[in-house]
Amino acid sequence: MGTVKLHAVVKEDIDNEIEDFREFFKGDIHLDEKKEFYGPHERVGGFSQLMSFKMMGTYRKIQLAGNTKGEGWVMGGVLVIGPGEQGILYEHIEAKVAERCDIDKVMERSRRSLNKRTICEL
Numbered sequence: 237m238g239t240v241k242l243h244a245v246v247k248e249d250i251d252n253e254i255e256d257f258r259e260f261f262k263g264d265i266h267l268d269e270k271k272e273f274y275g276p277h278e279r280v281g282g283f284s285q286l287m288s289f290k291m292m293g294t295y296r297k298i299q300l301a302g303n304t305k306g307e308g309w310v311m312g313g314v315l316v317i318g319p320g321e322q323g324i325l326y327e328h329i330e331a332k333v334a335e336r337c338d339i340d341k342v343m344e345r346s347r348r349s350l351n352k353r354t355i356c357e358l
Contacts, residue, residue: 240346245273245312250305274310311335316342318349325349 242263
């Protein structure tokens with residue numbers, strides 16, 4: 237069976253944060269300072285989302301080291317893009333700050349893509 241290649245798209249690199257991120261992410265990291273990958277309408281989280289009880293509880297639990305510089309409001313997402321003409325197999329667009337994708341769906345769609353590719357190549 238094949239492998240899935242991971243890519244991250246980030247909007248800024250402050251204080252060497254891309255290099256620091258490599259400790260957690262082993263794929264290719266692309267810098268998009270113009271935010272072209274983020275689409276025609278930038279999605280930003282509001283202050284009220286950050287100050288919610290749920291968000292404050294989450295922050296207390298994680299306490300990750302790192303900088304708190306940068307604007308920090310632009311929300312992201314996850315895409316699983318299949319090879320060739322398969323296109324987008326899974327899409328998660330963050331609607332709230334720190335909203336997570338369904339990792340089981342990401343894995344399932346990635347496996348499905350690899351299986352299709354293997355069958356087509358036979």
